Amino acid sequence: MRVGFIGNTVLTLKALESVLEYGYDIRYVFGLSPTSLAQKANACDMVPICHQHNIEYINNEDWAQLLKYEVDLIIEFGDSRLVPKEILACATVLGNHGAILPYVQGGASLVYGRMLNTGRWGVSLMELDKTLDSGKIVGTQTIRYNPAITMEDFVTLCDDATVVCLKKYLAGEYEPIDNRTWDIRVKKGTDSQTAITTLRFALKNNYVIYMPSRCPQDGVINRGWGSDFKRWFKQAMAFPYPTWTEE
Numbered sequence: 001m002r003v004g005f006i007g008n009t010v011l012t013l014k015a016l017e018s019v020l021e022y023g024y025d026i027r028y029v030f031g032l033s034p035t036s037l038a039q040k041a042n043a044c045d046m047v048p049i050c051h052q053h054n055i056e057y058i059n060n061e062d063w064a065q066l067l068k069y070e071v072d073l074i075i076e077f078g079d080s081r082l083v084p085k086e087i088l089a090c091a092t093v094l095g096n097h098g099a100i101l102p103y104v105q106g107g108a109s110l111v112y113g114r115m116l117n118t119g120r121w122g123v124s125l126m127e128l129d130k131t132l133d134s135g136k137i138v139g140t141q142t143i144r145y146n147p148a149i150t151m152e153d154f155v156t157l158c159d160d161a162t163v164v165c166l167k168k169y170l171a172g173e174y175e176p177i178d179n180r181t182w183d184i185r186v187k188k189g190t191d192s193q194t195a196i197t198t199l200r201f202a203l204k205n206n207y208v209i210y211m212p213s214r215c216p217q218d219g220v221i222n223r224g225w226g227s228d229f230k231r232w233f234k235q236a237m238a239f240p241y242p243t244w245t246e247e
Helices: 010-021 034-038 047-052 063-068 109-116 151-170 192-204 227-236
Strands: 002-006 025-030 056-058 073-076 092-097 104-106 120-127 137-144 209-211
Touching (some): 002 010, 010 025, 047 056, 104 192, 137 151, 192 227
Parallel strands (some): 002 025
16 A cells, blocks of 8 residues: 655654554655744654655645655644645545544544543544545544543553554454534634533533634633633643643
8 A cells, every 4th residue: 555644743653653564655754844843732753764764755835746646545643734625536535533523523622632631532533525524434442541641641642542543444444434513613712611611511412512723822721710620721731732821
């Protein structure tokens, strides 16, 4: 199988190492530009492994050049860039999601999962489609964690679970299921405690929820929050993500 990779994170590296174990022909890694890489949470230098295995590393963010590579599968892990339709049309594109689909959709999934602090979360794989969040779900993996662990360790658990999903996918051990349209959508800029209360309600009642992406202002602690949520918030807003601040 001929494979291309998109991404520049620790998860990208772990996935690439996993695919190398299968002996597949990895044609390229499409990374971030140096400027974008410097701003990326959980960033990882992919150059050494590319040099070691004679894989072409591309970091000019020119999507059109990927069309010259003949690949059967493109793996976009740990990368939130939208893949152009022209790329989606020429190969199967596999993406990861930091929550169990279809139930929790949207952005910043690992941060929300850590804020929820139930000791249970999960990850998913999906084959990307031309319409955002509409591709087939091709793998899920539930994780259990100690609510006292660091955010870094939580991310590691989720990354490792994603690699388990990838291995099952490559082995053909999956049954595709359709994604679903969300029942509840949390607006961008919603107070974090309110967002988590809504997420908890949706999960308890089996509603599909869409969670918004986050911006720097969302990392500010609200003095009116309860002490428990403040603690969970601080645990979630920590390395490898930007840390929390106070008003």
